[in-house]
Amino acid sequence: MSPEIIVFFVAMGWPTSQAAICPTGWLRFGETCYLVVTTPLTWGDASRECHTKKAELVLPQCQTEQDAIWEMFLQIYHGNPSKHIWIGCSDIEEEGKWHPCPLRSSSSDAYQNWKDDQPDNDLNGNADCAAMINGAGGRWGDRGCTERHFSACQLPADTDTALSFCLQVGTEGRLASPSCLVDHVVKELPVRGVVECGKACRSEPRCRSFNLLEEGPETMLCQLNNVARRQVEGEDSIPKLQNCYFFEM
Template identity: 25%
Template sequence: MAALRDILVVFLFALGGFSTLSALCPPGWKNWHQSCYAMFFDRMSWADASKFCDIKQSHLVVPNSQAENDFFWRMMTERFETVKRRRVWIGCKRESANSSFECAGNTERMSFTNWAPGYPEQGDPQCVVLSKGLGTWKTNNCARSPFYNYVVCEMPNTPRVHCLRADSNGRFVTDIP
């Protein structure tokens, strides 16, 4: 019976019945953990930035941990070496001074924050930015043009299926592009 099972396994592998998964991000996007990130040098209001990311089937970046915030900050500092005003919208805002900040894709209160000293400021509405200096968060007016900021979009990375072919001896063939 074991010999029949071994033959069946070799036969299935010979037909190429094996696949693996890896993460895939669109061209120009950077993969980190389970998300893809893209930074754009367009400056716009928070609402326009949010729509911009929606069009790209993503959302404004929302760091959920210190590690993700640090990754995002490093990516920002690498890309904006020569840019003077280096603030990027984060997908969190509040509608009024009495409300809590809410983040893209999440109606619950923020579970992670990285506020700079003295922030968040009072006022309404307030949108969140990451400042290049120390990687801390500040608040900006969501729509006034002097406060237009750059955009980073985030999306879940999608699994990519790789099919592996086996030769007649059950060994994987490596001629797959």
């Protein structure tokens, strides 16, 4: 994007802002991205699988996050996951010392969600890895690390990735009359500026372009489109619309 266009948006009251971005196929909750792994793996293999993606096994830090992760699996398995879900906690290094999640009896303020009778070190003392238990609403229990279960990886959402997108200009290099792509919107959301809308487009796998509609002095609507301009025919697809601007990634 040229400097002139950046200055134009700031002058119009459309300040740049940041929106958290996750890799394709990952789900975002807050400022964290999650990848649901539905291939049953041992705890060690699940951890290594996450590391190959520069991520870690999930470990909820509050009940809200716990509920969000559990809900991801419920949606995939229609409310009934067939296996447990590994989380990033174990006492492999020292028996009885669970790291980095605390026990229910711990004086730590860190979040924990153990079942009432867990961990119980069953399986002849070999239950050394923690999982969300499918028959307990996702509450935690200790399991044998060589068992094969589902898992999920987590990594911080990207808020620093540089974006580039194009704004339509006229033949003289000036901003073209306001216009937007119609009939191809797959998602709408309120935003604070063009950068936030662009990042929303980048984080939506279906998005190929976006419209930014100024609804008021500080109110903007971001419309994500599932096609680029070259995929539509005729000027009727991008009509002139007041206070609406079309961008391509």
